[in-house]
Amino acid sequence: MSQYWILAAILLPILGGALTPLLPFRNRKYMMIYLEVLTIVTSAIALCLVAHGPMEKIEVIHFVRNLSISFKIDGLTMLFGGMISILWPFCMLYSFEYMEHEGHEKIFFMFYSMTFGVTLGIAFASDILTMYLFYELLTLVTVPLIIHNLSREAIYASRKYLYYSLGGAAFAMMGMVFLLVYGNTGEFVLGGVLNAVKLGDKVNILLIIYMLAFMGFGVKAAVWPLCGWLPDAGVAPTPVTALLHAVAVVKAGVFAIIRITYYSFGTEFLQGTWVQYAAMGIAMITIVYGCSKAVNQMHIKRRLAYSTVSNLSYILFGAMIMTPLGMVGALCHMVTHAFMKICSFLCAGAIMHQTGKKFVNELDGLGRRMPVVFTCFTIAALGLMGVPGLAGFVSKWYLADAAVESGNVQAYLGIGCLLISALLTAIYMLTIVLRAFFPGKDFDYSTVEVYRDPSWKMCLPLIVFAAVTVVIGLFSPRLVQFIFNIACGVY
Numbered sequence: 001m002s003q004y005w006i007l008a009a010i011l012l013p014i015l016g017g018a019l020t021p022l023l024p025f026r027n028r029k030y031m032m033i034y035l036e037v038l039t040i041v042t043s044a045i046a047l048c049l050v051a052h053g054p055m056e057k058i059e060v061i062h063f064v065r066n067l068s069i070s071f072k073i074d075g076l077t078m079l080f081g082g083m084i085s086i087l088w089p090f091c092m093l094y095s096f097e098y099m100e101h102e103g104h105e106k107i108f109f110m111f112y113s114m115t116f117g118v119t120l121g122i123a124f125a126s127d128i129l130t131m132y133l134f135y136e137l138l139t140l141v142t143v144p145l146i147i148h149n150l151s152r153e154a155i156y157a158s159r160k161y162l163y164y165s166l167g168g169a170a171f172a173m174m175g176m177v178f179l180l181v182y183g184n185t186g187e188f189v190l191g192g193v194l195n196a197v198k199l200g201d202k203v204n205i206l207l208i209i210y211m212l213a214f215m216g217f218g219v220k221a222a223v224w225p226l227c228g229w230l231p232d233a234g235v236a237p238t239p240v241t242a243l244l245h246a247v248a249v250v251k252a253g254v255f256a257i258i259r260i261t262y263y264s265f266g267t268e269f270l271q272g273t274w275v276q277y278a279a280m281g282i283a284m285i286t287i288v289y290g291c292s293k294a295v296n297q298m299h300i301k302r303r304l305a306y307s308t309v310s311n312l313s314y315i316l317f318g319a320m321i322m323t324p325l326g327m328v329g330a331l332c333h334m335v336t337h338a339f340m341k342i343c344s345f346l347c348a349g350a351i352m353h354q355t356g357k358k359f360v361n362e363l364d365g366l367g368r369r370m371p372v373v374f375t376c377f378t379i380a381a382l383g384l385m386g387v388p389g390l391a392g393f394v395s396k397w398y399l400a401d402a403a404v405e406s407g408n409v410q411a412y413l414g415i416g417c418l419l420i421s422a423l424l425t426a427i428y429m430l431t432i433v434l435r436a437f438f439p440g441k442d443f444d445y446s447t448v449e450v451y452r453d454p455s456w457k458m459c460l461p462l463i464v465f466a467a468v469t470v471v472i473g474l475f476s477p478r479l480v481q482f483i484f485n486i487a488c489g490v491y
Helices: 005-019 026-051 076-099 106-125 126-144 152-182 203-218 231-237 240-246 248-264 274-296 301-320 324-355 371-385 391-406 408-435 456-474 477-487
Strands: 058-062 069-071
Touching: 005 058, 005 069, 026 076, 026 106, 058 106, 058 456, 069 126, 069 324, 076 106, 076 126, 076 240, 076 248, 076 456, 076 477, 106 126, 106 240, 106 248, 106 391, 126 152, 126 240, 126 248, 152 203, 152 231, 152 248, 203 248, 203 274, 203 371, 231 240, 231 301, 240 248, 240 301, 240 324, 248 301, 248 324, 274 301, 274 408, 301 324, 301 391, 301 408, 324 371, 324 477, 371 391, 371 408, 371 456, 391 408
Parallel strands: none
Antiparallel strands: 058 069
16 A cells, blocks of 8 residues: 555545535535545545555655655554544544534534544654644644634633643744754654764753653643643533544644654653653652542533543653553553543533533433433443453553553552542542432432433444443453554564
8 A cells, every 4th residue: 555645644634624614515414424424534544554554654845854744654653543543433423413503513524624634644744843743733723623612611711722732832842853953863763863972961951852842742631730721621512522632632742742752862861860750750740630630520521621631641651661561551541541531521422412411410310311321431431440341451550560560669659649540530430420320219300301312423432432442451462462562663
């Protein structure tokens, strides 16, 4: 399969999405068919590329020396690109019913489709400049999605997101510039690209620059104290927040940090230095901070948003162990969290769409009236807690295993943070489940008699994501072996 298909995968949803407001669809049904076919074809192309494995680089634009816009497929691309391509068609299907009465649909779906292509651009980027370009584009195409309903809260949230993202991008750009100056190449190479001859006495400066880049990309990864934008962004329509919190934006931040840590600066340069301990410490603080805040939130989406803040730093904690097994744990959680969290967010959106209820104390008795939604939510909740037999247990096991194997005392303390987080996750997730299914013997079920599960367009993605959570939990060896091969440089 030619590497030029990479361009098709990236450009098809960008150009196809841009045409959405211009095309004279006879009715809404034709627009839905167009958008779903566009998404499925893009996903099929991307999955075929991923299935064929590593390919030669394709250079689109060459500027000077090691500056270019280029793409290629390596192991990390295969994992991230494949994950995006599996999730997006189901989210698009879900959004058709959810957005039916939201207004400005064509504009919404234009940016929603374009975000798919931009995220694939980040996944397929072969060098730091290309990744940074699409990383910035991701901010620009997601701001209109957050501001969609034009309410005061949406305007405030979009401004906050934009300010945080642009500020973070400035620090990330410092990292890019220094890598291009002091690296042998701008390409991503497992083990790093820093030139020892050029470094000289600049080692300490490069360590500071790495820390700045970590925090810069960490804005989208919602690290403490730069995570304030994420809960506020929940004002966006649920199909947007599901992708913000599970796939596109936050995972792009995590992906970028893994790229610069393992493929640009290199763990040999970073391991044992103060930046490793500082970055790991920030991840540990964020884990506990996020789940602690989630317990106190009564709004469903804000509770799930703070849960995302916590779980993203699980990934960063594993990455900052800076061993192959740490990378395995980090990448495992990147995948498992995507399915569990997108399932829980879409369930929350279905609840809000069907009932208009937004707060945890309003969910009493709804489990019996909306069995599909709340069963899927329960599976996702148990998975996020790390219950054996579900996906979350697999990734948390490898994170703990990597921490023990590293011999790093701080990593041992990180296991304690994971345990605290598991306990708090049980509190804030099971509270929702118990109120829905067991509201109390004196509860009057006639008050929820009118509510029902949504149609198949919204239910099918929930069922699929819940099923994947179970399948990964029961049949994880092949996925783990694939990720282990990525960490060891086989792909």
